Amino acid sequence: MNKIKWMIFAILATALFVLAGCTEDNKADNGEKDTNTDSNEETAKVVNLYTSRHYDVDADLYEKFKEETGIEVNVVEGKGDELMERLDREGEATEADVFITADAGNLARLKEKGLTQAIESDVLSANIPEKLRDVDNEWFGLTKRARIIVYSKDRVDPENLSTYDTLTESEWQDRVLIRSSENIYNQSLMASFIELSGEEVAKEWATGIVNNMARDPQGGDTDQMKAIAAGEGDVAIVNTYYVGRLLNSENPEEVSVGEQLGVFFPNQDTTGTHINISGAAVTKHAKNVENAIKFIEFLSNVEAQEVFAEANNEYPVNESAKISETLQSWGEFKEQDINLTILGENNAKAIQLFNEVGWK
Secondary structure (H helix, E strand, O other), X not given: OHHHHHHHHHHHHHHHHHHHHHHHHHHHHOOXXXXXXXXXXXXXXXEEEEEOOOOHHHXXXXXXXXXXXXXXXXXXXXXXXHHHHHHHHHHHHOOOOEEEEEOHHHHHHHHHOOOEOXXXXXXXXXXXXXXXXXXXXXXXXXXXXXXXXXXXXXXXXXXXXXXXXXXXXXXXXXXXXXXXXXXXXXXXXXXXXXXXXXXXXXXXHXXXXXXXXXXXXXXXXXXXXXXXXXXXXXXXXXXXXXXXXXXXXXXXXXXXXXXXXEEEOOOOOXXXXXXXXXXXXXXXXXXXXXHHHHHHHHHHOHHXXXXXXXHHOOEEOOOOOOOOHHHHHOOOOOEOOOOOHHXXXXXXXXXXXXXXXXXX
């Protein structure tokens, strides 16, 4: 009889053990997490970044973020368009939490493709002016640059410069250097003109620039400045940080190019100089949203903003941050007063107008 009792006890104990195991399996299947596991602990301490920026200063800031928060920044670098395609292709399976790229036009494309999500952050609202962030809070400016006129100090009197429109006058025929209309910087510049002056005026400007080009568009902003130094043209439209990069280069030849150029902020008595940004967005399918927000907030604080400004001669978006000595030497300037979301909304029309006037 005792033997039978022990057999029954053993069977019941085995059944209870199996039942307990099934309960734990069901928790796992239903998505319940054991917060004490090592794998979940690791997940809570990472943020995965896709970025088209490739500056040493950025890597230094990512390391500083880790020191302050314990959150590791895993970085995938590449060209903006390629990373955007990758993010789109990966869909819900993507590991990317944050996307950083240059130009509000590119950030707008991310949003249009449904690859970003809106976030709420009092820190970002306080640190970044409203016009430098998406109207729906789906992307945020991190650094700022102005698209200015540079000119040959030897061949151009700056008294003859005033607005972007001035460069369409006959005085500047065969003297203007500027990159391709396929470039997002020029597309955003054109998009700003459409917003401020209308399509007809914007088209007239583009026509006048094409007529006054010193050569067919080729190369980047730095190439336009080198062409001025080589005597191929006298004025160019470029982003400010490219000028700062030449002047602070370790290459004496590049410094020489920069020193031959004057910096002019156009439209100071009218609509202001065109500005743009590099910026960040939290991806639609981010797995570490809280960490992603902390990361972008960190990059918007005064300390990080001053690092950006000093190392890469970019204007900080945080108005409490100081700018580099190079930028200070150029003085203050009036900016276009538009929300940069507009640049994305007008991008398709800008490209259409470029094509209509034959801007290669």
